[in-house]
Amino acid sequence: MAAVAPAPGPSANVRPIGQPRGGRAKLRVGVFADRAAQPRWLVEALARVASSDFAELAYVAIDGEPRAPFAEPVTWRAYRALDRRLFGRRADPSARSDIAALVGPDRRIRADRAAHVDVAFALGGVDDEAIARLARYGAWRYCFGDGRGLDEPLAAVHEVLEAAPVTGTAIRIRRAGESVDRIACASWSRTVAFSFARTRDTMLAKSADFLGRSLRALHGQGAAWIEQSTDLAPPAGRVGFPRGAALAGGLARLASRVVHRAVERELTIDQWQIAWRFADAEPWSGSLEGFHRLVPPKDRFWADPFPIEVNGRHYIFFEELPFAAGKAHISVVEVDRAGRVSEPKPVLTRDYHLSYPFLVQEAGALYMIPETAHNRAVEAYRCVEFPHKWKLAKVLLPGVWCADATFHRANDRWWMFASFGADGGEVNDELHLFHADRLLGEWKPHRANPVKSDVRGARPAGALFRDGDALLRPGQICTPIYGAGIALHRVTRLDEREYAEEEVRRILPATRDAVLGMHTINRAGALSVTDFFVRRPRFGARD
Numbered sequence: 001m002a003a004v005a006p007a008p009g010p011s012a013n014v015r016p017i018g019q020p021r022g023g024r025a026k027l028r029v030g031v032f033a034d035r036a037a038q039p040r041w042l043v044e045a046l047a048r049v050a051s052s053d054f055a056e057l058a059y060v061a062i063d064g065e066p067r068a069p070f071a072e073p074v075t076w077r078a079y080r081a082l083d084r085r086l087f088g089r090r091a092d093p094s095a096r097s098d099i100a101a102l103v104g105p106d107r108r109i110r111a112d113r114a115a116h117v118d119v120a121f122a123l124g125g126v127d128d129e130a131i132a133r134l135a136r137y138g139a140w141r142y143c144f145g146d147g148r149g150l151d152e153p154l155a156a157v158h159e160v161l162e163a164a165p166v167t168g169t170a171i172r173i174r175r176a177g178e179s180v181d182r183i184a185c186a187s188w189s190r191t192v193a194f195s196f197a198r199t200r201d202t203m204l205a206k207s208a209d210f211l212g213r214s215l216r217a218l219h220g221q222g223a224a225w226i227e228q229s230t231d232l233a234p235p236a237g238r239v240g241f242p243r244g245a246a247l248a249g250g251l252a253r254l255a256s257r258v259v260h261r262a263v264e265r266e267l268t269i270d271q272w273q274i275a276w277r278f279a280d281a282e283p284w285s286g287s288l289e290g291f292h293r294l295v296p297p298k299d300r301f302w303a304d305p306f307p308i309e310v311n312g313r314h315y316i317f318f319e320e321l322p323f324a325a326g327k328a329h330i331s332v333v334e335v336d337r338a339g340r341v342s343e344p345k346p347v348l349t350r351d352y353h354l355s356y357p358f359l360v361q362e363a364g365a366l367y368m369i370p371e372t373a374h375n376r377a378v379e380a381y382r383c384v385e386f387p388h389k390w391k392l393a394k395v396l397l398p399g400v401w402c403a404d405a406t407f408h409r410a411n412d413r414w415w416m417f418a419s420f421g422a423d424g425g426e427v428n429d430e431l432h433l434f435h436a437d438r439l440l441g442e443w444k445p446h447r448a449n450p451v452k453s454d455v456r457g458a459r460p461a462g463a464l465f466r467d468g469d470a471l472l473r474p475g476q477i478c479t480p481i482y483g484a485g486i487a488l489h490r491v492t493r494l495d496e497r498e499y500a501e502e503e504v505r506r507i508l509p510a511t512r513d514a515v516l517g518m519h520t521i522n523r524a525g526a527l528s529v530t531d532f533f534v535r536r537p538r539f540g541a542r543d
Contacts, residue, residue, distance in 0.1 A: 026054060037097070039094040042123060080196060190428065190478055274529065286509050329349040368381045
């Protein structure tokens with residue numbers, strides 16, 4: 001899907017993380033905070049835990065001696081206010097909310113009266129080592145960035161000022177008697193180089209799920225989950241707020257990026273185009289040399305190509321998005337070895353956006369499963385007259401906000417890979433896996449969902465394919481821009497209990513082609529197809 005779906009409303013995904021183990025008592029979580037007023041997104045994360053069937057809030061302990069807040073320079077406060085007005089997607093997730101309101105008066109206590117619990121969750125200037133002794137599974141808190149910093153107000157500050165490609169988030173676990181911390185639920189989000197507000201809004205919206213996700217996994221698997229599902233890390237400390245020349249220089253570079261992008265938007269058109277060729281083998285080098293290019297008019301783009309050979313003829317189905325319409329439909333062209341290409345013809349149009357027309361066959365029937373994220377579903381369409389007539393066969397997954405569902409047959413089962421988004425976040429970061437015995441059967445979530453949480457390769461970028469003995473899964477590199485390139489992952493484990501993959505190489509656009517990105521590769525027989533991203537002059541060039 002070349003056009004990024006907007007963030008959903010309150011009915012966004014309830015993520016399938018796996019069911020809690022039947023009969024096991026809820027985990028008791030003690031919340032330790034240095035003050036009652038805490039960031040709203042953290043309070044909401046704890047509220048989800050309080051209403052869950054796997055954990056409960058035993059008490060909220062307020063320290064009474066809060067650590068002094070960061071003294072933000074006036075220039076930074078002014079920038080943040082303007083940035084939120086221009087680029088923020090919703091109310092500031094770090095606005096303060098009352099943590100004590102999560103529990104009744106009888107469970108609001110002083111820290112020195114805290115009893116033993118399963119998990120001690122820390123907020124602000126709390127001594128993790130001290131509260132870890134009170135918890136069976138240690139002291140937990142959120143951490144941010146490569147340095148695993150503990151200060152929520154600093155999350156993404158350095159990354160935005162330095163234009164780092166990704167911003168990290170995780171759950172840090174400190175257990176009594178251990179010299180190193182453990183990192184769970186580690187994830188990487190895209191740093192929006194021109195906006196601190198946009199970076200934080202999308203990152204924190206996703207991260208709010210991590211606490212509940214980790215507690216649910218702990219509840220279901222017990223102590224073994226901590227040993228098997230966490231990485232070791234040195235103890236994290238405070239990361240200083242940039243000051244003086246460092247802050248001034250960072251803000252100057254940030255302002256330059258904002259101005260540059262504003263001018264760029266006025267003078268150029270962002271456009272996806274398609275490339276294709278016939279070849280006995282396809283190295284996927286990132287170069288478009290030898291490819292035919294399908295260049296759309298300047299009022300639209302073409303992306304997400306999927307090829308198919310039928311009765312010796314070759315077709316490419318793709319997303320066509322006229323800018324004035326604000327949504328895309330699915331079109332098709334026929335191509336041949338002489339380089340000829342037919343006029344594009346729409347084949348599937350709905351009241352909502354369609355893209356990524358994945359093609360798959362089962363029992364002699366041909367199905368198209370386009371992305372239908374705007375309709376909050378994964379829908380399968382059966383071909384009734386090739387290539388122009390398709391009929392809805394079944395809604396495979398209702399009520400979900402996910403992108404680019406990709407299907408693969410292995411181990412006598414169908415597997416669906418799809419990128420899921422969280423309310424207020426993006427849909428590029430987290431890969432979920434489902435399985436079914438039939439394409440139109442009952443799809444079950446994988447017990448390890450999400451199987452990947454990394455904007456640098458989670459979102460599908462085309463069908464899985466074989467390279468010798470290796471099964472490769474293409475994933476989109478969605479940083480520093482959406483669709484910057486493709487990461488190829490070798491699938492090393494695929495069954496109903498586990499999934500594992502490792503990146504083997506990246507496909508990045510060749511600079512000599514004046515291409516800024518590519519995010520789909522596919523092949524049918526000898527026909528290879530890809531898409532690529534360019535910026536065309538808005539004025540003075542042919543339409």
